[in-house]
Amino acid sequence: MGLRSGAEYLDALRDKRRIIYDGKRVDDVTAEPGFRNTAHAVAQYYDFQNLPEVRDLVTYETPDGDRAHLSFIEPRTQDDLRRRAQAFAAWAEVTCGHMGRSPDYMNACLMAVGAAQSHWGAKEAVWGQRAYDLYLDARRRDLCYTHTFVQAHTDRFTPATEQKSTLRVVRETADGPVVTGAKAVGTLAPYADANLCLGGLMPDVKDEHAHFVISFTLPMEAAGTTWICRDVMDPERSHFDAPLSGKSDEMDTVVIFEDCLIPWDNIYLYQDVELFHKQLQLMRFHDALGHHVLIRSVAKVRFLFGLAHMIAETSQVSQRTNIQERLGEFAMFLENLECLAIAAVEGAEQDATNGLWYANTKAMRTAIRLNADYYPQLIHHLMQIGGSGYVNMPQERTFDTLGSALEDYFSGASREAKEKVALYRMGWDMAGSAWGQRHELYERFFFGEHTRHRLSAYEWADKEAAMAMVRRMLTPPPSRFEPYPLPDHYRQSE
Numbered sequence: 001m002g003l004r005s006g007a008e009y010l011d012a013l014r015d016k017r018r019i020i021y022d023g024k025r026v027d028d029v030t031a032e033p034g035f036r037n038t039a040h041a042v043a044q045y046y047d048f049q050n051l052p053e054v055r056d057l058v059t060y061e062t063p064d065g066d067r068a069h070l071s072f073i074e075p076r077t078q079d080d081l082r083r084r085a086q087a088f089a090a091w092a093e094v095t096c097g098h099m100g101r102s103p104d105y106m107n108a109c110l111m112a113v114g115a116a117q118s119h120w121g122a123k124e125a126v127w128g129q130r131a132y133d134l135y136l137d138a139r140r141r142d143l144c145y146t147h148t149f150v151q152a153h154t155d156r157f158t159p160a161t162e163q164k165s166t167l168r169v170v171r172e173t174a175d176g177p178v179v180t181g182a183k184a185v186g187t188l189a190p191y192a193d194a195n196l197c198l199g200g201l202m203p204d205v206k207d208e209h210a211h212f213v214i215s216f217t218l219p220m221e222a223a224g225t226t227w228i229c230r231d232v233m234d235p236e237r238s239h240f241d242a243p244l245s246g247k248s249d250e251m252d253t254v255v256i257f258e259d260c261l262i263p264w265d266n267i268y269l270y271q272d273v274e275l276f277h278k279q280l281q282l283m284r285f286h287d288a289l290g291h292h293v294l295i296r297s298v299a300k301v302r303f304l305f306g307l308a309h310m311i312a313e314t315s316q317v318s319q320r321t322n323i324q325e326r327l328g329e330f331a332m333f334l335e336n337l338e339c340l341a342i343a344a345v346e347g348a349e350q351d352a353t354n355g356l357w358y359a360n361t362k363a364m365r366t367a368i369r370l371n372a373d374y375y376p377q378l379i380h381h382l383m384q385i386g387g388s389g390y391v392n393m394p395q396e397r398t399f400d401t402l403g404s405a406l407e408d409y410f411s412g413a414s415r416e417a418k419e420k421v422a423l424y425r426m427g428w429d430m431a432g433s434a435w436g437q438r439h440e441l442y443e444r445f446f447f448g449e450h451t452r453h454r455l456s457a458y459e460w461a462d463k464e465a466a467m468a469m470v471r472r473m474l475t476p477p478p479s480r481f482e483p484y485p486l487p488d489h490y491r492q493s494e
């Protein structure tokens with residue numbers, strides 16, 4: 001089929017999906033207040049890829065001969081990765097990085113699942129073939145995916161295998177296993193066509209727990225699935241009043257599976273406990289998705305920097321060195337991310353198993369960790385820079401009613417009142433609104449939480465190279481005129 005249009009995407013959302021919000025079922029997310037703006041923002045992504053001006057920048061010709069978004073590409077050269085980064089960057093520029101889950105994010109994930117087919121199929125080829133077919137299906141139909149990886153937020157101490165909420169196979173049928181349980185957090189789910197569900201991060205799953213081991217995809221409307229929404233954070237107000245939150249709110253959900261049939265063709269990992277524990281590593285999850293995270297973060301931090309700088313200039317607190325220091329942190333972080341984006345491609349690595357190219361692993365891990373650490377810090381700075389300006393914010397209708405009477409009291413050093421208030425409203429939307437706070441939570445957590453980042457950094461680090469330096473310095477020098485013992489590889493063989 002190839003590239004979808006926005007209208008085709010919206011049409012597909014009007015199906016039998018069971019989305020529950022505020023006690024009621026949402027029949028049509030494209031029309032429901034609080035939901036519809038986001039549906040149309042995702043539709044814009046599909047229309048964008050069809051624009052003649054950007055088509056070559058964001059799409060490629062697939063081996064089938066049709067066109068697909070570059071996020072689906074199986075990178076066979078370093079240049080493929082470069083092109084993919086440019087495609088990510090194009091949409092991130094449009095949204096200022098505010099759509100963490102635009103379809104290109106999960107497209108890269110589906111590619112990674114398919115690309116790991118030899119691992120899924122190591123014992124029986126059929127599982128690998130299914131994984132690849134699921135990828136092809138997503139690419140050919142240009143689907144929008146959500147994903148649900150983590151356990152429902154019930155109890156983080158009792159082993160998942162002992163909790164009622166944990167997704168499990170309750171019986172097998174000729175058509176496929178039947179599952180019951182819940183998964184979190186399905187972001188963008190009401191706007192997706194399908195869900196990738198994989199059980200990960202359950203260290204307590206042992207050989208006797210094979211009925212917890214299943215990775216699959218399923219259409220959003222599949223019988224036996226219910227999607228429970230959090231509060232809507234799009235206030236449906238004018239552009240002036242809600243300049244960011246009124247554009248898109250990627251809704252987070254919990255999915256409940258009740259006696260839900262998973263057709264065999266939708267499963268690529270089943271009851272293989274060893275593979276289950278290695279699956280994220282085998283599909284090079286960080287390398288495939290981290291690239292999207294990084295490129296989007298560059299756009300989002302650039303936007304935040306611009307916003308903080310303009311707010312600081314408006315009240316002239318930019319004259320103060322403590323504020324300049326805060327603004328310097330925005331600039332520094334942006335440059336860090338830009339350098340990582342270069343390293344991601346220039347230091348790209350070819351996978352020995354499938355021959356595909358992946359963004360540099362260290363750059364990806366660093367980008368993911370830095371983003372989770374720095375983003376809350378930048379939001380803290382934004383709040384500090386704006387001060388009480390964030391509560392000096394009349395609404396658009398108040399300007400309509402009182403007009404010039406507000407000018408002297410709400411203007412900035414270099415901006416008229418309405419212009420200044422518009423800027424501060426945007427700052428508040430980003431830093432203080434429910435939508436902005438959810439963005440902060442998202443950037444902190446969506447790729448795992450910071451303790452785990454640090455533990456894995458320590459676990460995966462090259463400790464041997466670091467210890468070798470210490471050991472060498474512990475070795476007494478051969479003579480007082482060779483104070484620094486040379487590393488063995490610089491020593492002439494005797």
Ligand SMILES: Cc1cc2nc3c(=O)[nH]c(=O)nc-3n(C[C@H](O)[C@H](O)[C@H](O)COP(=O)(O)OP(=O)(O)OC[C@H]3O[C@@H](n4cnc5c(N)ncnc54)[C@H](O)[C@@H]3O)c2cc1C
Nearest residue numbers: 147148149150156184185186187441442445446448449451
């Ligand atoms: C806005 C948002 C969107 C998301 N979207 C998705 C999505 O689309 N798909 C998806 O699969 N996931 C999604 N996630 C989930 C994300 O992957 C998790 O938030 C993340 O893995 C952390 O898990 P948790 O939230 O359950 O934290 P928890 O495990 O509940 O941790 C809470 C706190 O307790 C601490 N803690 C927990 N366990 C331990 C321990 N054993 N030892 C020490 N400290 C501990 C943590 O450090 C943390 O500070 C999303 C999360 C957010 C916030």
